[in-house]
Amino acid sequence: MIQPTILSYPKQYMKGNPYVPQPARIVRIIPMVKNNWLFQFRFEDPELARNFIYRPGQFMMLSIIGTGEAPISISSTPTRPGVLEMCVRKTGRVTNHLYTMKENDLVGLRGSYGNGFPVEEMKGHDLLVIAGGLGMAPLRSFLNYALDNRNDYKRIILMYGARSPQDILFREELEALQKRQDIECLLTVDYAYDLPDVPKWRGNVGLLPELFSKVKLDPSTTYAAVCGPPVVYKFVLAKLLERDFSKDRILMSLERKMKCGIGKCGHCSVGYKYTCIDGPIFTYWDAINLPEII
């Protein structure tokens, strides 16, 4: 039985020097999609591992000893404590090194950072989760949090588009959600062809924004959470604005270069704000006022 968690706002959960990572171990490595694996971590300190709280949509600073540090969004939900899950794309120095590591290897983690999704404010509303490609990684935290606190929210709708069936993150998990009655789970791929080692795709083929024609939305009571590559923002935001979604109920998760994660080093600035403190979740209203955001 999963206990719903009441979240406080952990601004500085780890006491002391905010730059020093806490030792953590890789518990499991789950290859999902080529160059996008799910890593499970657990803090060495058992008390920290047990009591570590965070908000869906927040991120961690992940240190690999001798290589460096990088910001990674959290894919697990605080309603399932014990391990932290992060879906990591193999793309830079730190992540390349991570892909050479094994289970039980030591890493450093500090966080959780950023504002996260306003899950309390969203209570009593419909939730529309829209992910494109790797955008599912941070949104999975939010989606599972909402499902674990199912009574707090009305409708939950997921729209997820990947390039092809073999590019779908959390495919088994999401296909299982399609069988649930309390979530409308719409998956699509840009194109599909059969590969010997990938389960046959029987779902929708078409671009992500086309999923809007398959559901009836009530913009007066819906929060939309969007994450994906720039092209997703371009077309999905247009669809939401066409339907007169309030601009502060369209939430987007952004990524930038980060060196500190705590509002000091300056690298993650978007327009006049810092992604690490004022984000990474920004509303569309913020975006209008921050010219460089998307």
Place this chain on the structure above:
Amino acid sequence: MESVRKFGELHVPLRKDEDIFYYGKCENVRDIALDYRRTILPAKKYFFRPVEPLMTFDATKGYQPVEEDMDRKIVLFGIHPCEINSVRILDLVFGTDYIDNYYFNRRKNTVIVGLSCVPDDLCFCRSMGTDFAEDGFDLFLAELREGYLVRVGTSRGDDMVNGAKNLFRKPTDAELDEYKQRSNEVIKKFTRSISTTDLPEILEIEYDSPQWKDLGERCLGCGACSMICPTCYCFNVADEIALGTSGGVRKRTWDSCLFEDYALVAGGHNFRVNRAMRVKLRYLHKQKGFVDKYGRPSCVGCGRCINMCPAKIDVTEVINTIRGAVK
């Protein structure tokens, strides 16, 4: 001067060349350059080091914070009001949301003795409201014909006065009068100014101004303005591995938003791909973003960047042009 040494190692403005000054350790009180205008590097180097080890790491022990060199006591003597204000600005940055222990340990262990000054043709601190230090010092010395009018800013400053009682006395009415007269004279000496009225809004209106592109073409991207800026605080973090071991040091170094890789992320996407975007960030952050977050601009009008820029970019000229005050 000798009596302040028990409060810490004495650091003062020193002359490097005819018109070039720096803050450094005082070996002989006669070396103190009381007539200096501005140093090359600002006082921030005492609190936020150009290169600073943050922690050591080791494959088995993980990360351990660096604590050595943290309780070094320093008396920083002779810093001008603009710089005292710049330290207050850095206090905001390093003390908001998360406390930066490295900065505040050094801050706490540094006594600041301010010194009044007379502006030259590069100073525009008056425009930035930083020609007077309200707080942020332990003692502040305002020059008079005979001696100094001393303001005591902290209890620690009071201890310093008590440690050398024979040097201090109550000011006479004539001396207070002289202080006021000097203040009135100093106001007249400013030749350079900008107006910050509505500036954040004006910068937003001028977001797409072609001036940014012109500036981007002039700017060499050397980052000198950031390094010598008393309020620039961006830093980079990198791990250095000791040869032949799995351990090493994680260090932070001063960084500049003008460097090409400032917003370059893994995978090769650069969020600020051209120099014009980076130059614009520098101005918008200092005069708008910082105002939004902390209620004041992060510029103290010290004139260092005007002096240092190899492309002769002048911040007051840029802002006055953006305002439409200069065509």
